[in-house]
Amino acid sequence: MSEHPRRVTSADVAELAGVSRATVSYVLNDTPRQTISPSTRTRVLDAAARLGYAPSAAARTLRTGRSDVVLCLLPDWPIGPEVGSMLGNLSAALARHGYTFVVHPGNREDRPIGEIWKAITPAAVIAYTEFTEGEIAAMRAAGVALVVGLFGHGRHQDRRELEVPQQLVGRRQAAHLAATGHGRIGYAYPDDERVRIFAEPRLAGVRAEYSDRGLRGPAVETVALDAVPASHAVRRWQSAGVTGICAYNDEVALAVLAGVRLLGLRAPADLAVIGVDDIAPARLAVPALTTVTTDQVAMAAYLSATVVAAINGRPAPDVPSADLIRLVHRESA
Template identity: 80%
Template sequence: MSQNSTRRVTSADVARLAGVSRATVSYVLNDTPKQTISAGTRTRVLDAATRLGYAPSAAARTLRTGRSDVVLCLLPDWPIGPELGSTLNNLSTALARQGLTFVVHPGNREDRPIGEIWKAITPAAVIAWSDFSPAEIAAMRSAGVALVVALLGHGGEHERESTVPQDLIGRRQAEHLVSTGHSRLGYAYPDDERLRIFADPRLAGVRQTCRRSRVGGPATETVALDPGSAAAAVRRWQAAGVTGVCAYNDEVALAVLSGVRRLGLHAPGDLAVIGVDDIPPARLAVPPLTTVTTDQAAVAEFLTATVVAAIAGRPAPPAPSADLVSLVRRDSA
């Protein structure tokens, strides 16, 4: 066969090169049990498949097994930062261990309707961060999608909520500041509207802690990733008597720290700052950034177990505990 050919290699090509039937190729490559195939024949088939670069198509596997092995992840129009990248990497690894293929589709529903995406891929499960409409859920169920997960959804009848409630992250931040003596808190909100799906519940968690602990705030300021914007926010926080700030994430927290330095102030003496995510630059900040982190590997294992259980028709595993979210104590708060 010409190396310049663009035709897809098929099991028939492997069978011809190995000198066996297509059925034998199928038995060997799928490791079909209860087949008496000699070691020599098995080796010839595997060598032929390797030489030709043959891999069974996803569609063929679906027809053979009665189910897809693809898990489709729909990403909204978000910036993909270190934390989201870690989530996707961990999930891909955990799913691969179960023989499942992880496919990520970035973008938004205005770019291409959800139906066009999952119909083209025929996945076993669909994971997204935002809610699906009842019509979307019904269509996916009718097509045999075993599991529909809206990680930051509202938990309707056919969907499941995130394993880590975002308000818990905000509570962890505020609880730390309250425990270290701060009596009026601020919140550094991101200036990217696309992040509201995370920022609003985190801010709600900070508010809950302020009410429960009877401390002032949170005085909320939108902080761009810019020292000047951050310095202006720090001035307003100081005028309002704020002594500790919960930032939406580590990047926003680093901006706040730069604003503190620009004004000739110091953290945590003049203003304590705590972030979220524990990105690598957090430990290089001046001072090193106190932050809240989530065990993304454990989240990925739970989501994978949920997908596998749904495909097999078994009950979902119990959700992991709130211990997934923990404090990383450094010098900024």
């Protein structure tokens, strides 16, 4: 006797439902232009559920020429609440389009990119780093829709870009500080090089907002997640006449607040601080942290629509930037 249970097949479903295998295939694949009665469709679906039948992904790939998998090549990022929320919402949004979302974290040194996508044969690949010309050509030749999630346009004209409006995040921060009377501001830059892809456009947004208002750009300091070095940055900002800080994210903002307290200063009286992400500790800080947050559900809907458009050769949708970023006003700024 075999040690492993036999895989349930479409023939088993057909036998239990009392229909042909072709009918099972038509129902489970929702094949158009087939006249199948509601009662027959219900019998097939009930039989498949009772048997725990799952169509073979390999067989589907052979039949259609591609899988229903969307592969996300995630860089060596710290997976914090915001990135986790982004991935969870994107997985749910793609599922509504009939696609399975698979995330592969790491870097190119761990395993060559070609080995990863060839092992899965995805319908599309999302990535947040540049590909070489050879990698792009290989994926195109295999019928993989490449969706590169860069923050800005890359040099390749034949690929899709995910215009994540990180600059708008910085603009929202800067606009709030400018509106509350802070003519000289600073920017708390993260000391983690892995998140530079987010930090640079956010800083660019802060600079652009103050430039548009005819105000001087931010004094930039790299801030570690430690109160003592953060206090040194606070001292330098004070010497430069800075009264408000845009932080890369809430964690960096909390480090700035810790540095303020260490020096016996107060926020916002001595230094106003605004973060990004609205993580739970931001609400518990003293003072509670003013921040900006992204509507991750709307972002996921936009990203999934962009992926589906790329797979089907349609134009990408516009970024819903007007409603994507909002201010959460608390006590720190």
